[in-house]
């Protein structure tokens with residue numbers, strides 16, 4: 001076992017303790033890992049207010065084994081970010097947009113939707129900076145706003161632009177606009193991601209969803225008429241405004257929108273440093289913020305494994321493969337090279353995995369993410385490129401093979417990225433597991449700092465007792481499918 005860091009009372013200290021023999025296996029672990037019966041079918045369930053409810057959500061791009069929902073039950077818990085007292089009708093949403101939402105099986109608004117929509121839909125339009133936990137329905141909040149602001153007598157005038165940090169997320173948001181807007185007559189939508197718009201072709205759709213670099217290029221080449229643009233939305237706004245390249249591009253896009261009426265910034269995280277810039281980017285905005293201790297999602301059971309060495313992480317990962325394929329899983333690594341290398345090695349060892357990272361061509365990336373969404377590929381290895389926003393409801397496990405570190409300073413943990421990565425599971429009331437690998441002083445300390453930052457206790461899984469480890473993880477994953485209440 002690697003040497004543990006010395007910080008007292010930290011996760012790092014606990015790592016050096018022998019594993020407790022109880023099922024939850026941590027000094028201060030949440031009582032999250034009760035056993036349960038093997039599920040009879042492959043449906044997902046959760047226990048809410050004493051009732052077993054099947055999980056699922058929109059039918060958008062989802063694999064067939066993640067099905068039907070009774071979301072009204074999931075949304076009855078007043079302490080949950082999914083809870084609301086109002087209905088979509090009360091929020092004054094256009095009936096054709098409502099019809100699209102009902103077709104997606106959205107029965108009641110989540111808390112962020114309930115709080116943000118009256119502010120977002122009010123007149124005159126007001127800017128918004130909105131924060132809500134991962135998987136709580138921020139996308140629908142800004143998509144409903146965009147669809148409500150369009151002048152449908154101008155089908156060839158771009159009027160709303162939504163920017164996202166990755167092509168996969170931009171395409172996903174485009175899909176949500178199409179789904180929610182499916183009954184709205186005359187709506188035109190297109191994506192502006194690398195390769196989607198031919199050179200010289202005009203961008204004429206009312207709603208454009210894209211990545212900042214591509215959108216800026218289209219504007220500079222005068223392929224994109226921005227004269228009637230009313231709404232600009234930045235999803236994952238803290239990331240978009242913080243990263244030097246993206247932030248610069250977003251600013252230049254904004255400067256090319258002369259008639260903009262409403263600027264919307266959405267994310268699960270808004271660190272204070274970025275918040276100041278966000279407030280300049282979206283002036284006089286209404287703000288919905290979360291406190292730091294509200295940021296984590298209760299349905300995600302956060303665990304860690306103490307691996308014997310860097311190389312030992314691979315062996316641990318290979319051991320976990322069987323558990324990864326109970327639902328779908330995403331493995332996050334630091335670099336493109338290690339994503340490809342680990343994927344190749346797992347494949348050679350007889351496991352079925354796919355990888356996505358920035359080194360792949362756009363069309364190839366589209367194909368891979370689609371096969372993952374459909375459940376054809378169940379284990380995806382990727383970098384931070386997919387850490388944010390990606391919504392695949394069948395993801396029951398996230399593995400931090402490498403602890404996320406600040407790209408500007410590799411000795412500092414990246415707490416925001418940690419939160420976004422683990423937020424790829426536990427979507428809209430579902431239950432999921434995250435397992436972070438640590439192996440040396442630096443990785444121990446980084447994870448310990450992240451845990452401290454959010455005030456969370458991580459469940460330790462014992463490397464030397466695979467039977468126990470498997471039992472713990474299986475119980476969490478399977479109980480989410482069989483109906484055990486996993487609320488901490």
Ligand SMILES: Nc1ncnc2c1ncn2[C@@H]1O[C@H](COP(=O)(O)OP(=O)(O)OP(=O)(O)O)[C@@H](O)[C@H]1O
Pocket residue numbers: 057058071105106107108109110113132133134135136137138139140267268388389390391393423427428
């Ligand atoms: N009111 C609702 N009722 C039922 N399902 C909903 C509702 N709103 C959103 N959803 C579903 O919840 C899931 C998560 O929503 P979404 O992707 O918008 O989360 P998010 O808050 O943007 O998360 P992230 O911070 O990870 O980007 C999606 O599958 C979406 O279809």
